[in-house]
Amino acid sequence: xxxxxxxxxxxxxxxxxxxxxxxxxxxxxxxxxxxxxxxxxxxxxxxxxxxxxxxxxxxxxxxxxxxxxxxxxxxxxxxxxxxxxxxxxxxxxxxxxxxxxxxxxxxxxxxxxxxxxxxxxxxxxxxxxxxxxxxxxxxxxxxxxxxxxxxxxxxxxxxxxxxxxxxxxxxxxxxxxxxxxxxxxxxxxxxxxxxxxxxxxxxxxxxxxxxxxxxxxxxxxxxxxxxxxxxxxxxxxxxxxxxxxxxxxxxxxxxxxxxxxxxxxxxxxxxxxxxxxxxxxxxxxxxxxxxxxxxxxxxxxxxxxxxxxxxxxxxxxxxxxxxxxxxxxxxxxxxxxxxxxxxxxxxxxxxxxxxxxxxxxxxxxxxxxxxxxxxxxxxxxxxxxxxxxxxxxxxxxxxxxxxxxxxxxx
Amino acid sequence: xxxxxxxxxxxxxxxxxxxxxxxxxxxxxxxxxxxxxxxxxxxxxxxxxxxxxxxxxxxxxxxxxxxxxxxxxxxxxxxxxxxxxxxxxxxxxxxxxxxxxxxxxxxxxxxxxxxxxxxxxxxxxxxxxxxxxxxxxxxxxxxxxxxxxxxxxxxxxxxxxxxxxxxxxxxxxxx
Numbered sequence: 192x193x194x195x196x197x198x199x200x201x202x203x204x205x206x207x208x209x210x211x212x213x214x215x216x217x218x219x220x221x222x223x224x225x226x227x228x229x230x231x232x233x234x235x236x237x238x239x240x241x242x243x244x245x246x247x248x249x250x251x252x253x254x255x256x257x258x259x260x261x262x263x264x265x266x267x268x269x270x271x272x273x274x275x276x277x278x279x280x281x282x283x284x285x286x287x288x289x290x291x292x293x294x295x296x297x298x299x300x301x302x303x304x305x306x307x308x309x310x311x312x313x314x315x316x317x318x319x320x321x322x323x324x325x326x327x328x329x330x331x332x333x334x335x336x337x338x339x340x341x342x343x344x345x346x347x348x349x350x351x352x353x354x355x356x357x358x359x360x361x362x363x364x365x366x367x368x369x370x371x372x373x374x375x376x377x378x379x380x381x382x383x384x385x386x387x388x389x390x391x392x393x394x395x396x397x398x399x400x401x402x403x404x405x406x407x408x409x410x411x412x413x414x415x416x417x418x419x420x421x422x423x424x425x426x427x428x429x430x431x432x433x434x435x436x437x438x439x440x441x442x443x444x445x446x447x448x449x450x451x452x453x454x455x456x457x458x459x460x461x462x463x464x465x466x467x468x469x470x471x472x473x474x475x476x477x478x479x480x481x482x483x484x485x486x487x488x489x490x491x492x493x494x495x496x497x498x499x500x501x502x503x504x505x506x507x508x509x510x511x512x513x514x515x516x517x518x519x520x521x522x523x524x525x526x527x528x529x530x531x532x533x534x535x536x537x538x539x540x541x542x543x544x545x546x547x548x549x550x551x552x553x554x555x556x557x558x559x560x561x562x563x564x565x566x567x568x569x570x571x572x573x574x575x576x577x578x579x580x581x582x583x584x585x586x587x588x589x590x591x592x593x594x595x596x597x598x599x600x601x
Numbered sequence: 602x603x604x605x606x607x608x609x610x611x612x613x614x615x616x617x618x619x620x621x622x623x624x625x626x627x628x629x630x631x632x633x634x635x636x637x638x639x640x641x642x643x644x645x646x647x648x649x650x651x652x653x654x655x656x657x658x659x660x661x662x663x664x665x666x667x668x669x670x671x672x673x674x675x676x677x678x679x680x681x682x683x684x685x686x687x688x689x690x691x692x693x694x695x696x697x698x699x700x701x702x703x704x705x706x707x708x709x710x711x712x713x714x715x716x717x718x719x720x721x722x723x724x725x726x727x728x729x730x731x732x733x734x735x736x737x738x739x740x741x742x743x744x745x746x747x748x749x750x751x752x753x754x755x756x757x758x759x760x761x762x763x764x765x766x767x768x769x770x771x772x773x774x775x776x
Contacts, residue, residue, distance in 0.1 A: 215703050216710055218746050227750050227758055228740040235743045259750070 192287045192374050195294035195336070196279040197327065198262065198272045199301050199320035204327050205272075206263045206291045207279045214256030218242070221260045233266050240273060246306050247277050250363060251284050263291060270303035271315050274341070274366060277304060281367045287374055296373055297331040299324060300341035300366060308363035312345045321349060328355065339373045341366050368505050478585060479592055481535025481563070482512040485528040486520060516597055517583040526550075530566040537562050541588065543595040548572075558591070609673065616666025638663060642670035645776065647724055647736040657732040664732045668771065675773040676722050682768040689766040695774050698722075702766050707754070709762040713739065713747040713774075722747075722774035727764045729771075735761050736775070 198205040208224060219238040220229035241247045241258055258280075266272055278300055279289055301320060302310040321340075332338050332355075340357035356373075360366040486508040508520055527550055529540060539560045542550075547557060550569035559567055584597035617635040633656045641653045656663050672678050677696025691702045697716035702709050715721065721742060728734035735757070739747050751762040764770050 211706070213705050213710070215705060216748060217712060217714070218743050218748060220743075220748050220750075222750055227752065227755070228738065229743075229748060229750075231741040235741070238743050 193290045193293065193295045194279075194282050194287045194374070195290055195297045195331070196275050196282070197297060197299045197324060198266065198275045199299060199324050200266055200269070200271075201316050201319050201323070202267070203264075204299075204320075204324040205266060207276065207289055208261040208263050208291055209289055210276075210279055210283055211259040211261065212254075212256055213259050216257040216259075219257040219260070221262065221266075223262050223265050226265075230262075230265055232268055233272065236270060236273075237276070240276075240304075241280070246304065246308050247280060250277075250308055251280055253280065253284070270311075271301045271313075273304045274302035274310060274360075274363065275300040277308070277363050278341075278366055278370055282370060282374070285371065285374065293334070294331065294336050296337045296339060297328065298339050298341070298370060298373075299328065300360075302341075302343045302360075304363055310343045310361055310363075310366075313343065314345075315343060317342065317346055318349065321352070325351065337373060339369065341369065372506050478515055478587070479512045479538060481532035482538065482561075482592075483509060483530045483532070484512055484517055484583070485509045485530065486524055487526040487528060487568075488523040489525050512585060515585050517585070519582055521581070524571055526568055526570045528566050528568050529561060531561045531563055533564045535563050539591040540567070541591045541593050543593070546583075546595050549596075609669070612669050613666070613673075616662060616669055633663075635666065638667055639670045642667050643674045645723075647738050649736075654734075657728075657734070659732070664728075668728065671726060671728070671771075671773045671775070675775050676720060677774045679772045681771065688768065690768040691766055693772070695772055698774065700765070700772065702751075702762060707752070709751045709753065709759075711749040711751055711762065711765060713742075715742055715745045715747070718742075718745065720776070722776065724775040726773045726775060727761065727770050728773075729764055729767060730769050734764065734770075737761060 196207040198207060213219070219234070219241050221233045221237050222229050237260055238257075239245055241253065243255075247253065260276060275298065278298060282298075283289060301315050301317070303313065305311055328338055328340075338355050340352060340355055341360050342357060344359050344361045346359055358365075358369050360369065485506055488505045488507050510517060531538065537560060539558055542557050542559075544557075549571060551572045552559060552567055552569045561567060582597045584595050586593050617639075633652050637650075638653060638656070641650050653667075657667055677698060679693050679695040679700075682690035682693035689702075693700050695713075699714040699716075701712045701714070703712055704710075711725075713722075713725070722739055724736050724738055726734060726736040737749065740749065741747075751758040753759050753762075765772065
């Protein structure tokens with residue numbers, strides 16, 4: 192994908208022209224197109240940042256050698272360029288192309304990074320930088336580019352960003368995962384995914400935060416075994432689900448005009464988390480045409496602290512509901528999002544009591560009507576030490592879709 | 602026995618006399634005073650005086666005087682590099698500092714590895730035996746290394762890269 196990375200400064204936005212591997216140079220450098228000399232202060236910091244002992248090289252598989260970071264204009268001082276530059280490295284490692292013209296995605300990010308790649312709390316002159324960048328962002332959006340704005344955790348609310356996708360991020364791993372999701376979402380239909388140099392957006396934050404060495408074959412083998420076990424259990428669950436009588440209550444058909452909810456529905460975490468979800472091409476046939484289920488996992492690993500406190504999460508395992516059984520990955524799960532396509536017919540979801548003990552919407556009603564284009568976020572509320580569910584079962588039931596667990600109990 | 606300073610001064614005065622003679626005799630050479638020539642060699646920047654540059658290409662005595670002035674002002678000098686005939690000098694010592702020209706995709710990088718942190722040179726001047734040359738500002742060193750990107754797409758920078766790798770070019774590290 193063609194990504195434009197904006198490095199905002201108080202003197203105006205700068206664009207990354209490119210990052211070129213310079214394997215024979217003894218040090219990395221930052222340079223502009225109109226000067227043969229590197230930018231003094233920035234170069235020193237960039238060399239330390241992306242150098243052999245730098246935090247960026249530890250986080251990304253950058254290989255050996257130095258880099259030439261090319262900007263369209265100079266940066267005099269400061270370190271807020273570190274987050275966008277780190278993300279540009281990550282984008283290249285993931286197979287994307289850094290461009291300044293006709294981008295498919297425009298990434299705007301600011302923040303200095305500490306040695307653990309956490310964003311240092313600071314004001315960053317955000318209002319000033321955003322004001323300088325607004326025209327460029329508007330222009331890109333008018334041209335059809337997707338805009339992704341990543342602000343530091345401490346950023347205040349900025350009114351005109353309301354209709355622009357923006358997130359608050361506390362560390363590079365979170366920002367990288369959001370970039371990966373945006374990169375996937377903006378990829379034109381039919382375009383194959385790039386051969387990833389970096390790990391998947393879900394695995395990456397865990398690896399970075401854990402400070403692991405480059406991945407060995409062992410975790411991959413464990414993942415394959417875990418997936419096989421999950422598949423077997425899910426198939427058993429499907430068998431049990433099909434053989435047992437329905438456990439979800441029968442629901443009388445409700446006319447669309449009688450539904451209680453209309454329009455987008457957001458649970459804990461806010462609809463902002465659901466909005467950047469990857470659009471899935473609707474399929475005409477299936478159990479529930481146009482219905483998509485998304486799993487939200489905590490960006491920082493296996494707790495939901497980041498999701499609950501900041502509303503940031505990794506969008507994972509997004510699937511069209513075209514079967515009566517949806518295997519569920521319990522590890523790190525924080526919430527589910529049910530989303531109905533714009534061109535789908537309204538439908539009613541009826542959750543059984545067992546389901547509602549584990550996943551809670553903004554209210555506890557068992558029946559929720561979804562309108563086209565709407566999303567329902569259901570937060571994971573408790574585990575109770577029980578065996579986690581391995582699959583969600585759905586079945587049509589008198590005009591509604593009955594939703595319960597399959598494969599958890601028994 | 603005259604000491605080194607006296608010898609240098611004698612050379613300098615001789616060069617000035619030659620330059621004044623040039624001023625009188627060389628009709629096609631620009632009218633450049635000896636003082637202007639010396640001032641040009643010891644200037645604290647890389648501003649170009651086209652009259653002086655023309656004189657340096659036209660007059661051997663002027664080049665001698667200019668070279669003497671440069672040598673006195675320089676932190677380190679490399680009069681020429683050891684290289685076989687026809688070969689490019691991509692590495693040479695300038696005093697205790699190592700200068701390399703590293704070819705990368707689309708550009709030549711001039712890499713200067715400093716032996717000591719201080720004093721840091723501010724400029725590099727290269728001058729061929731024919732008087733052709735250029736002075737460029739050096740950036741701030743990072744880990745004792747100064748790197749300059751001499752883009753092949755830029756005629757002037759490409760010319761400098763070419764001059765620096767000529768074995769018979771003199772290279773001066775200046776304040």
